[in-house]
Amino acid sequence: MALRLPVAAIRPLRPLRSLGLAKPCAQQARWLATPVYPVTQGSSQGPTAMVFLNMGGPSTVDEVGDFLSRLFADADLIPLGRLQSYLGPLISKRRTPKIQKQYAAIGGGSPIRKWSEHQCAEMCKILDEISPATAPHKPYVAFRYANPLTEQTYRQMLADGFGGGRGGRAVAFTQYPQYSCSTTGSSLNELWKWRQRLEGKAGPLDDGSDGTIKWSVIDRWPVHDGLVEAFAQNIEAKLMEYPEERRDKVVLLFSAHSLPMTVVNRGDPYPAEVGATVHAVMNRLKHVNPYRLCWQSQVGPQPWLGPQASSTVEDYIAKGQKDLLLIPIAFTSDHIETLFELDEEIIGESGHGDTVKRVESLNGSPVFIQALADLAKSHLGSGIACSTQMGLRCPGCKSERCTESKKFFASQQL
Ligand SMILES: C=CC1=C(C)c2cc3[nH]c(cc4nc(cc5[nH]c(cc1n2)c(C)c5CCC(=O)O)C(CCC(=O)O)=C4C)c(C)c3C=C
Numbered sequence: 458m459a460l461r462l463p464v465a466a467i468r469p470l471r472p473l474r475s476l477g478l479a480k481p482c483a484q485q486a487r488w489l490a491t492p493v494y495p496v497t498q499g500s501s502q503g504p505t506a507m508v509f510l511n512m513g514g515p516s517t518v519d520e521v522g523d524f525l526s527r528l529f530a531d532a533d534l535i536p537l538g539r540l541q542s543y544l545g546p547l548i549s550k551r552r553t554p555k556i557q558k559q560y561a562a563i564g565g566g567s568p569i570r571k572w573s574e575h576q577c578a579e580m581c582k583i584l585d586e587i588s589p590a591t592a593p594h595k596p597y598v599a600f601r602y603a604n605p606l607t608e609q610t611y612r613q614m615l616a617d618g619f620g621g622g623r624g625g626r627a628v629a630f631t632q633y634p635q636y637s638c639s640t641t642g643s644s645l646n647e648l649w650k651w652r653q654r655l656e657g658k659a660g661p662l663d664d665g666s667d668g669t670i671k672w673s674v675i676d677r678w679p680v681h682d683g684l685v686e687a688f689a690q691n692i693e694a695k696l697m698e699y700p701e702e703r704r705d706k707v708v709l710l711f712s713a714h715s716l717p718m719t720v721v722n723r724g725d726p727y728p729a730e731v732g733a734t735v736h737a738v739m740n741r742l743k744h745v746n747p748y749r750l751c752w753q754s755q756v757g758p759q760p761w762l763g764p765q766a767s768s769t770v771e772d773y774i775a776k777g778q779k780d781l782l783l784i785p786i787a788f789t790s791d792h793i794e795t796l797f798e799l800d801e802e803i804i805g806e807s808g809h810g811d812t813v814k815r816v817e818s819l820n821g822s823p824v825f826i827q828a829l830a831d832l833a834k835s836h837l838g839s840g841i842a843c844s845t846q847m848g849l850r851c852p853g854c855k856s857e858r859c860t861e862s863k864k865f866f867a868s869q870q871l
């Protein structure tokens with residue numbers, strides 16, 4: 458049950474301007490309209506900040522330039538060495554018009570913010586019911602390349618009464634089910650950076666703690682039963698659109714965002730974890746249909762992990778296999794890779810839009826949102842700061858950021 462606090466527990470927010478925030482975004486505006494709970498109030502352990510980490514996407518076509526410039530400035534995603542600050546802006550500027558057209562074609566922006574805010578808020582409502590010891594759960598979204606950015610969200614959490622000498626617990630919950638150092642790793646490095654900048658070393662307080670936010674991390678969940686169930690139900694629903702006599706022979710084409718081979722060979726865990734999700738979903742579907750895993754959205758001229766989704770579809774059609782069902786398996790809501798690349802480019806240009814189809818993304822799936830809540834509940838009750846896997850760096854990793862941020866998150870005492 459959500460905890461109702463007395464009006465006396467409501468305290469005024471610090472003015473946003475003093476936190477470096479000029480104008481409240483939608484997420485902040487909603488928080489401004491709701492009471493702020495001092496972190497010492499609430500149930501035995503709550504309140505708990507639930508922070509969804511993801512890359513984000515431009516909500517409007519005008520935001521594409523800023524989105525791409527942040528993306529190409531990220532050395533964890535696109536390492537350009539000493540030339541990063543010179544080449545990053547150059548490449549992003551050149552790429553902007555092409556990508557703006559793609560966002561215009563999918564309705565003028567990425568739906569990822571809408572879905573992330575919805576999923577996080579709905580998950581927190583369920584958590585208040587099923588995990589009363591850590592209630593109330595307060596939803597936050599922290600994006601790597603688009604608003605609300607990690608810095609903005611961290612400042613908002615401080616304004617809401619977490620950390621800053623007052624302690625409190627927060628869970629960094631990656632919305633990439635499979636861990637890659639280029640995605641979840643980058644978001645955690647960014648979170649750690651703002652943690653150092655905005656909180657530093659606060660305490661010690663009387664209770665021996667330093668009064669900063671205690672962070673724990675849900676860093677991967679590739680084979681969580683609820684996730685697998687949500688994917689499986691969406692696949693089954695789409696398979697029903699094929700005539701019964703052909704249904705079991707439809708080839709299931711799982712498609713995940715590719716990685717450059719340099720990242721794969723560095724030892725990134727993502728390809729194996731994507732494979733694990735695919736296998737778990739196929740087990741749940743009892744292996745009735747044949748399937749393959751392919752990879753999409755490669756950028757630039759260097760070698761990427763294949764086979765590519767586009768050539769896979771073409772090759773199967775050329776072999777006479779026209780019943781193909783594409784399944785985006787590494788992202789939990791729609792984005793240009795599903796709405797533009799899969800729907801418009803791959804399916805649209807296949808010439809077989811009636812037999813080549815795509816499974817719905819998880820978006821607002823209640824099964825998926827329940828899975829998020831179940832996963833968060835077991836994490837909250839586990840006393841674990843992050844997975845054992847997260848403590849291990851890639852064999853080829855040379856990044857100081859990875860060393861420091863992993864050390865920080867793995868050493869959190871809950
Ligand atoms: C699990 C998902 C993703 C992985 C892994 C990933 C790795 C990765 N991506 C790039 C470069 C770009 N990605 C871009 C957009 C983009 N990437 C993902 C997901 C993953 N990326 C998504 C969902 C999106 C679209 C966001 C949206 O629409 O909401 C882009 C920008 C678009 C473009 O210019 O084509 C780039 C660039 C690299 C280099 C990489 C691995 C190292």
Ligand code: FES
Binds near residue numbers: 638723725849850856
């Ligand atoms: S690149 Fe994987 S741990 Fe640093």
Ligand SMILES: [Fe+2]
Binds near residue numbers: 714754
């Ligand atoms: Fe990407």
